[in-house]
Amino acid sequence: xxxxxxxxxxxxxxxxxxxxxxxxxxxxxxxxxxxxxxxxxxxxxxxxxxxxxxxxxxxxxxxxxxxxxxxxxxxxxxxxxxxxxxxxxxxxxxxxxxxxxxxxxxxxxxxxxxxxxxxxxxxxxxxx
Numbered sequence: 026x027x028x029x030x031x032x033x034x035x036x037x038x039x040x041x042x043x044x045x046x047x048x049x050x051x052x053x054x055x056x057x058x059x060x061x062x063x064x065x066x067x068x069x070x071x072x073x074x075x076x077x078x079x080x081x082x083x084x085x086x087x088x089x090x091x092x093x094x095x096x097x098x099x100x101x102x103x104x105x106x107x108x109x110x111x112x113x114x115x116x117x118x119x120x121x122x123x124x125x126x127x128x129x130x131x132x133x134x135x136x137x138x139x140x141x142x143x144x145x146x147x148x149x150x151x152x153x
Contacts (some may be wrong), residue, residue: 027088037081043074045137052116052130097149102140109136 047070054061061067086092086099093103115121115129143150 029084030088033081033084033088036077037085040074040078040081044071044078047071047074048113048117048133052126055117055119056126097152098143098147101149101152102143105136105140105143109133109140112136 051062051067051071053059054067091099093099112129112133116126116133118126121129139150
């Protein structure tokens with residue numbers, strides 16, 4: 026393992042925390058029709074955080090020499106990240122009904138929890 030591993034892992038974990046908390050706050054602000062949702066930083070920050078998250082994830086893959094499609098647990102994480110993105114977009118879509126938004130929010134959080142479970146165990150849940 027590279028000496029960059031601890032730094033990349035730390036950056037990745039901090040980016041995950043910021044991404045999930047900001048998603049939850051944006052969902053709350055949107056449902057309470059808060060004026061914060063119109064602030065520029067609320068629109069820009071998720072893109073910056075998620076870019077850092079993606080770059081650190083790719084760096085970690087190379088550092089630990091494990092890759093999606095080659096390792097089932099990592100493939101599941103990627104599939105769940107795609108699910109998180111899709112459900113997250115639906116949860117934040119003001120044109121969807123309240124039931125759809127809340128359901129999508131719950132499914133997005135479920136994806137995050139499953140990703141965390143897989144990340145800590147390095148064991149696939151479904152593709153093993």
